Amino acid sequence: MNTPLLDVQDLKKYFPVRSGLLRRVVGHVHAVDEISLQIMPGETLALVGESGCGKTTAARTMVRLLDADGGRILFRGQDITHLEGDALRRMRRHMQVVFQDPYASLNPRRTVGEIIGAPMVLHGLATASDVNDKMRDLLVQVGLQPDYLSRYPHEFSGGQRQRIGIARALALEPELVMCDEAVSALDVSVQAQIINLLADLQAGRSMSYLFVAHNLSVVRHVAHRVAVMYLGRLVEVAPTAELFEDPRHPYTQALLAAMPKAHPVRPRRSFVRLGGEVPSPVSPPSGCHLHPRCPVAEARCKTLIPALVAVNSCHIVRCVKELPRTA
Amino acid sequence: MKLLEIHDLKTHFFTDAGILPSVDGISFEINQGEILGVVGESGCGKSVTAMSILRIIPEPPGRIVAGRILFDGHDLVSMPIEALRKIRGRDIAMIFQEPMTSLNPVYTVGEQLREVLSLHLGLDDDAARARIVEMFSLVGISEPAMRVDAYPHQMSGGMKQRVMIAMALCCSPRLLIADEPTTALDVTVQAQILNLLVKLRDERGLGVMLITHDLGVVAETCDRVVVMYAGRVVETACVQDLFAHPSHPYTVGLLQSLPDAAKPGSRLQTIPGNVPSPLNFPTGCRFRDRCSRASSACSLEPPLHVVGDGHEVRCHHPYQGGEHEHAIA
Ligand SMILES: Nc1ncnc2c1ncn2[C@@H]1O[C@H](COP(=O)(O)OP(=O)(O)OP(=O)(O)O)[C@@H](O)[C@H]1O
Ligand SMILES: Nc1ncnc2c1ncn2[C@@H]1O[C@H](COP(=O)(O)OP(=O)(O)OP(=O)(O)O)[C@@H](O)[C@H]1O
Ligand code: SF4
Ligand SMILES: [Mg+2]
Ligand SMILES: [Mg+2]
Numbered sequence: 001m002n003t004p005l006l007d008v009q010d011l012k013k014y015f016p017v018r019s020g021l022l023r024r025v026v027g028h029v030h031a032v033d034e035i036s037l038q039i040m041p042g043e044t045l046a047l048v049g050e051s052g053c054g055k056t057t058a059a060r061t062m063v064r065l066l067d068a069d070g071g072r073i074l075f076r077g078q079d080i081t082h083l084e085g086d087a088l089r090r091m092r093r094h095m096q097v098v099f100q101d102p103y104a105s106l107n108p109r110r111t112v113g114e115i116i117g118a119p120m121v122l123h124g125l126a127t128a129s130d131v132n133d134k135m136r137d138l139l140v141q142v143g144l145q146p147d148y149l150s151r152y153p154h155e156f157s158g159g160q161r162q163r164i165g166i167a168r169a170l171a172l173e174p175e176l177v178m179c180d181e182a183v184s185a186l187d188v189s190v191q192a193q194i195i196n197l198l199a200d201l202q203a204g205r206s207m208s209y210l211f212v213a214h215n216l217s218v219v220r221h222v223a224h225r226v227a228v229m230y231l232g233r234l235v236e237v238a239p240t241a242e243l244f245e246d247p248r249h250p251y252t253q254a255l256l257a258a259m260p261k262a263h264p265v266r267p268r269r270s271f272v273r274l275g276g277e278v279p280s281p282v283s284p285p286s287g288c289h290l291h292p293r294c295p296v297a298e299a300r301c302k303t304l305i306p307a308l309v310a311v312n313s314c315h316i317v318r319c320v321k322e323l324p325r326t327a
Numbered sequence: 328m329k330l331l332e333i334h335d336l337k338t339h340f341f342t343d344a345g346i347l348p349s350v351d352g353i354s355f356e357i358n359q360g361e362i363l364g365v366v367g368e369s370g371c372g373k374s375v376t377a378m379s380i381l382r383i384i385p386e387p388p389g390r391i392v393a394g395r396i397l398f399d400g401h402d403l404v405s406m407p408i409e410a411l412r413k414i415r416g417r418d419i420a421m422i423f424q425e426p427m428t429s430l431n432p433v434y435t436v437g438e439q440l441r442e443v444l445s446l447h448l449g450l451d452d453d454a455a456r457a458r459i460v461e462m463f464s465l466v467g468i469s470e471p472a473m474r475v476d477a478y479p480h481q482m483s484g485g486m487k488q489r490v491m492i493a494m495a496l497c498c499s500p501r502l503l504i505a506d507e508p509t510t511a512l513d514v515t516v517q518a519q520i521l522n523l524l525v526k527l528r529d530e531r532g533l534g535v536m537l538i539t540h541d542l543g544v545v546a547e548t549c550d551r552v553v554v555m556y557a558g559r560v561v562e563t564a565c566v567q568d569l570f571a572h573p574s575h576p577y578t579v580g581l582l583q584s585l586p587d588a589a590k591p592g593s594r595l596q597t598i599p600g601n602v603p604s605p606l607n608f609p610t611g612c613r614f615r616d617r618c619s620r621a622s623s624a625c626s627l628e629p630p631l632h633v634v635g636d637g638h639e640v641r642c643h644h645p646y647q648g649g650e651h652e653h654a655i656a
Contacts, residue, residue: 156370157370184540260514260517260541280470
């Protein structure tokens with residue numbers, strides 16, 4: 001077995017919570033709570049889960065945009081957890097991010113050409129003479145008109161900005177791209193075009209993707225494996241087909257049940273919902289975080305933090321129902 | 328009863344490169360107690376249409392150059408801006424596409440909602456706080472009483488989006504313009520928000536303009552749908568008809584691009600070519616460069632066909648009757 005491109009071990013990231021007039025620290029959000037994940041070269045791993053469960057934070061910590069509070073991050077076998085300065089900058093080229101919030105991540109005072117072109121020249125991937133041609137090619141690949149190069153981010157629609165972010169990430173020919181809701185602002189035909197483009201790059205250059213997305217139809221289509229998070233913890237990881245056919249964790253099951261389908265057959269169906277309140281990440285429920293909302297919870301779920309158990313060699317799940325029964 | 332009527336709206340941008348006819352002669356209506364879905368290619372003018380209704384187009388470079396927008400029979404386009412300000416946020420509320428950029432980073436989210444509540448409903452601090460906490464729990468924000476004091480950057484994308492939804496709904500508007508309100512939300516929270524909108528529609532007669540790319544959301548929540556392409560409305564239908572008998576070639580292409588329609592990992596169907604730049608839209612039908620049914624007639628303005636009850640399409644060669652067998656697995 002070859003080495004993973006990215007190997008994340010027991011990653012932790014906490015945020016202080018402040019309150020009151022003095023803004024004293026009253027607790028911590030355990031945004032990422034001991035997450036371990038591997039991404040192989042040429043693999044697409046999807047990260048899904050409830051809004052606020054820590055996906056963006058996990059992705060940002062993995063590419064060193066945030067400093068980890070614990071754990072290790074290995075890129076091509078090299079420990080990059082504490083890399084700094086030039087070494088960090090050089091490594092960044094290989095790990096690009098398409099941000100969830102395209103507008104906030106594009107410099108409003110730079111034209112599209114400057115946003116995409118400057119890093120290419122900086123990293124020696126283009127010269128002053130061919131950078132324009134390369135940028136035009138990229139824009140066409142993401143479905144934008146080449147004459148957009150001289151325009152500013154605010155002149156674009158949400159989906160156009162998202163594609164500018166994608167073009168910027170792809171410009172540096174990275175090995176790993178973190179796509180945080182990268183196609184969610186796109187209509188389905190442009191979305192299909194981008195998904196095909198990402199697949200082509202993967203086939204041609206063996207690129208890897210960490211794909212954070214709420215749209216499960218898209219996840220099912222693009223991902224090789226899916227990791228499901230709930231309140232900072234991984235609750236299930238499995239190959240895509242297996243996860244959709246045989247979800248083991250009650251949270252995964254609820255998620256799949258809530259998936260809207262483009263079937264107009266019964267447009268008035270009422271949505272399947274998890275019972276109870278969305279819990280606070282500051283003081284998460286004891287034991288299994290899902291227990292107050294879980295339809296199949298038993299008494300021990302309140303106290304026992306279930307370990308991740310292997311269902312088979314590539315499917316793991318964190319639920320007491322899957323723990324080996326002791327006599 | 329008609330809540331909003333848009334007649335032949337044109338909003339153009341006057342840029343150094345030329346005039347962009349981003350919204351170019353759009354008409355549709357929203358009834359009381361109706362959720363109208365608006366779908367269409369990225370950049371086709373959905374957000375510009377929404378911003379035109381509230382007259383918040385950045386001017387310059389943008390300007391409403393023609394058309395009428397009637398709310399309760401009153402034309403919002405020609406109304407004095409002071410009168411419109413009273414309507415904004417109170418009778419017509421909007422959820423913006425990029426919630427992260429529409430919240431002010433230097434105020435807590437509670438302070439931002441309090442301002443809206445005191446402006447429109449005259450609530451004092453205590454009453455406002457109670458109302459905010461109530462709204463936060465309605466939209467599924469955990470520990471609402473604590474979150475009131477959080478700054479936007481301390482919240483995840485989906486939480487900020489729910490703050491925006493709470494802000495839009497806190498004054499009980501009659502019309503809600505929701506621009507991609509649930510894209511940053513996971514499917515369970517999305518279901519909760521959509522249920523809330525459906526409930527407000529049924530119980531209070533809320534009218535909703537729901538802009539979304541998610542055809543699953545459209546199928547499950549909308550009553551009628553407007554499909555836009557390159558600044559124009561190309562098809563209008565009730566939701567069942569749109570999915571069962573899509574008529575415009577663009578609508579058909581859109582439904583065929585759905586990942587649900589394809590085998591996992593296989594290549595997805597796309598519509599050939601790219602959206603034309605608004606600087607040089609083709610004459611006649613703006614879809615014709617990419618359309619498999621185009622003929623020489625298509626370089627002329629396409630006529631409006633009525634293909635069913637309340638089902639209209641602007642095309643020279645629309646799919647009709649059982650002609651298009653659309654099969655989504
Ligand atoms: N401030 C502006 N200056 C110049 N052009 C603009 C401006 N705002 C919008 N446009 C143009 O108007 C057109 C329509 O944009 P709009 O934001 O309405 O698209 P949209 O349908 O909402 O797309 P999306 O689905 O990507 O959000 C786009 O081509 C865009 O470039
Ligand atoms: N800078 C910060 N300070 C304090 N708390 C933060 C900060 N950034 C994120 N959080 C908290 O960390 C948790 C995880 O946030 P994150 O943005 O990673 O969620 P997410 O899974 O990406 O959600 P979404 O699907 O809504 O984008 C949330 O409870 C959020 O409020
Ligand atoms: S008018 Fe012609 S080009 Fe336009 S959609 Fe209809 S058939 Fe296609
Ligand atoms: Mg996020
Ligand atoms: Mg938009």
